[in-house]
Each structure stands twice: as C-alpha cells, then as structure tokens.
Amino acid sequence: MSDHPSRENRGNIPDSSGKPQSETDEFTPTGFLHEQSWAERNGFPLWLLAFVWVVVSFLMFQLVGTAVTVVYLLLSSDGRLAFDADMLIEHIDVLFIANSLSQILFLGLATWVVTGLVTTGRRATFLRLQADSRTVPVILQTALLIVVIQPLVWLLSWMNAQIPFGDGYIAFEESQIEMLKNFLTGDHVVLLTLIHVGLVPSVCEEVLFRGYFQRALEKSWGIWAAIIIGGVLFGVYHIRLTQVIPLSAIGMLLAWIVWKSDSLLPAMAGHFVNNGGSVVLASMYPEYMLEQMAATELPPLWLVLISLGVTVMLLRFINHTTKRE
Numbered sequence: 183m184s185d186h187p188s189r190e191n192r193g194n195i196p197d198s199s200g201k202p203q204s205e206t207d208e209f210t211p212t213g214f215l216h217e218q219s220w221a222e223r224n225g226f227p228l229w230l231l232a233f234v235w236v237v238v239s240f241l242m243f244q245l246v247g248t249a250v251t252v253v254y255l256l257l258s259s260d261g262r263l264a265f266d267a268d269m270l271i272e273h274i275d276v277l278f279i280a281n282s283l284s285q286i287l288f289l290g291l292a293t294w295v296v297t298g299l300v301t302t303g304r305r306a307t308f309l310r311l312q313a314d315s316r317t318v319p320v321i322l323q324t325a326l327l328i329v330v331i332q333p334l335v336w337l338l339s340w341m342n343a344q345i346p347f348g349d350g351y352i353a354f355e356e357s358q359i360e361m362l363k364n365f366l367t368g369d370h371v372v373l374l375t376l377i378h379v380g381l382v383p384s385v386c387e388e389v390l391f392r393g394y395f396q397r398a399l400e401k402s403w404g405i406w407a408a409i410i411i412g413g414v415l416f417g418v419y420h421i422r423l424t425q426v427i428p429l430s431a432i433g434m435l436l437a438w439i440v441w442k443s444d445s446l447l448p449a450m451a452g453h454f455v456n457n458g459g460s461v462v463l464a465s466m467y468p469e470y471m472l473e474q475m476a477a478t479e480l481p482p483l484w485l486v487l488i489s490l491g492v493t494v495m496l497l498r499f500i501n502h503t504t505k506r507e
Contacts, residue, residue, distance in 0.1 A: 217302040228300055232398035235296050239288045239390060240419060247284035251277045274361055278378040289386035293394050300398060309393035310446040319503050320443045324436075324452040327496045329459065331435070333489035336481040338428035343478065347423060355424055363464070372465055380458035384450050391416050391433065392440045392449045400441070409437040432456065442504040 221231055254276050294305060301308045391412055399408035417430030436449040 219302050220299040227402060228398040229402035231296075231300060232395045232402075235293070236390065236395055236415060236419070239292060242292075243284045243288040246288070247277075247280045250280035250284070254280075277361075282378045282382040285382050285386040289390045293386075293390050297394055308397055309389060310397070310440060310444060311389075311393070313445055313447055316503055317443060317445045317447055320439065320445070320448045320500055321451045323496055323500050323503065324439055324448040325455045327435075327493065327500070328432075328452045328455040330489055330492045330496060331432075332459075333481045333485045334493065335428045335432065337486055338431055339425060340478075340480050342424055342427040345424075351423065355422060358422070372461065375461050375465075376458050379461050380454050383457055384453035387416075387419075388436070388446055388450045388453055391419075392437055393446050396437055396440065405441055409434050409441065412437050439500060442500060444504075 221228060251273075255273060258273065294309075297305045297308055306312060395415070396408045396412045399411060403411075413430045413432075413434030414426075416433030417426040417428075420426075420429055422429070436452055439452070440446055440449045
C-alpha cells in the first residue's frame with residue numbers, strides 16, 4: 183500500500199502547527215497548491231491595475247500613433263518643419279494606419295502581456311477568448327442586435343446632443359468628424375477601411391475593455407459594477423463627449439453579452455458590425471451617415487418603437503441561449 187496520501191485526503195494532513203493542511207493552504211481542484219499571480223504576491227488590487235492599465239494603454243496608443251504620423255508628415259513636407267490641417271487630411275490614410283498599428287501593439291498585444299500579471303492560469307481563459315456550442319448562435323444574435331438597436335442609438339445620440347458643450351470643444355469634435363468623413367468617403371479600398379475602422383478596434387478594444395478590464399472588475403466588485411463602469415469608461419475612451427451616452431450604452435450591452443455567454447467573441451462580432459456598418463453606410467449614403475452622427479433630429483417614433491420591441495425580443499433570445507443566472 184502506498185505511503186503517499188491520495189489527493190482526496192491531502193487536505194486533512196496536519197502541518198507543523200498541528201492544523202489540517204486544508205486550513206492553512208489553498209488547493210486548486212486538482213489538489214496542487216494554489217499559485218499566486220504577480221499582482222497577488224505584490225499586493226496590487228486587480229481593480230487598481232485595471233484602471234491604471236486602461237489609462238496607460240490609451241496614452242501610449244495615442245502618443246505612438248500621433249508620433250508616427252507626425253514623423254511621416256515631417257519627412258513628406260519637402261524639408262519644412264511644419265504642416266497644417268490640410269496636409270493631415272491629405273494624408274489621413276497614414277493616420278489611420280498608424281492608429282491601427284498602435285492599437286494592435288498597446289490595446290491588444292500589451293494587454294495580453296499585462297493579463298499575465300493578474301492570473302496564473304491561461305490568459306485566453308481569463309480574457310474569455312473561448313467558445314462552446316452556444317457561442318455561434320450568440321454571435322449571430324449579437325450581430326443582428328447591433329443592427330436592430332441603431333434607431334435607439336440614434337435616439338440616445340440626440341439626447342446626448344442636448345447637453346451644452348463649449349464652442350471650442352464642438353469645433354474639436356467637428357474636426358474629428360470631418361477627418362473621419364474624408365477617410366470614409368475618400369478614394370480608399372472599402373476592405374482596407376473595414377480593417378482600420380472595423381476589424382482592428384473590434385478585436386483590440388474588446389480585449390482591453392470586455393476582456394481584461396471587465397474580468398478584473400468582476401473579480402473585485404462584481405458583475406454589475408464591471409458592466410456599468412466598464413461601459414462608461416468605454417464611452418469616455420473615444421473622446422467624443424457628444425456621443426458618450428450611446429457609446430456607453432453599447433459598451434454595457436456588449437459587456438452583458440460577454441458575461442452571459444462567457445465568451446469575448448460575440449462582443450467582437452457586434453463591435454465589428456457596428457463599426458463596419460458605419461463604413462459601408464458612409465460609402466453608400468455619406469449624407470445620411472453624417473446626419474446620423476450629428477444627431478440634430480429625432481428618429482421617427484415608429485422606428486424607435488419597432489427597434490425597442492425587436493431589441494427586447496433578441497435580448498430574451500440571448501438570455502435563453504446562454505442560460506446563465
């Protein structure tokens with residue numbers, strides 16, 4: 183008979199203090215001693231690291247993307263050490279390429295590295311980069327949901343537009359919209375535009391917000407705090423205060439779906455449909471797209487009511503499909 187205790191009985195072996203080992207050590211389900219993450223060993227709360235990393239990654243993403251664009255423009259300015267807004271608009275594709283590379287580097291890859299500081303398990307599991315038999319139906323339902331909620335998003339945008347902002351800030355946002363308009367309606371291959379505006383943000387921003395940040399806050403403060411705070415931070419992150427309400431609402435909706443499905447993939451799909459749909463709509467109907475972005479008018483009431491009804495139905499479907507309490 184073996185002298186080694188079975189895993190089932192290891193937790194009752196007294197340690198040197200005479201107490202059962204189950205009272206002094208924490209075991210994983212496999213019976214091995216629990217390993218602490220770097221954050222736990224050094225006493226850093228998950229929520230604090232999450233907030234710090236969102237800020238740091240955002241700053242690095244903005245600074246590096248801007249620096250790459252500025253260097254390119256300086257090298258393209260025929261020896262001049264200055265450039266103006268017209269030159270930036272003329273080379274707007276460079277700005278979006280630099281923006282995409284910076285997102286991949288800091289919001290995506292660097293977040294993957296940082297995740298290793300707060301978990302001893304698989305980073306993909308922590309970030310919910312996983313799928314099961316329920317994931318594909320939820321992906322399809324989420325993609326359809328993002329299309330259906332657009333009248334509600336329009337309504338929220340109009341409500342947001344009623345908040346008074348200073349003329350200086352409005353001018354700043356109008357310049358952003360103008361640059362985006364020039365890029366979306368310019369002489370670009372639609373597929374490349376979909377990559378820069380749709381695919382890259384839908385992967386990198388979801389890894390950062392609904393992957394790392396949401397999971398960290400779930401473990402620290404609970405699911406509803408994670409959904410609400412993460413959604414609001416997602417809205418503020420885009421530096422468009424005139425759209426912070428609809429962006430926050432979309433962020434909260436995707437966060438709920440990620441939690442219910444235990445997968446980041448539906449949120450990535452929904453994010454891509456939202457951004458990619460804007461690209462396709464702008465290429466086909468640029469004037470309508472700009473009108474919706476400005477949100478100067480209310481959407482038709484009948485359209486809002488239909489959108490609300492179908493949205494509730496789809497949310498019930500998603501809730502039923504995931505069956506998570």
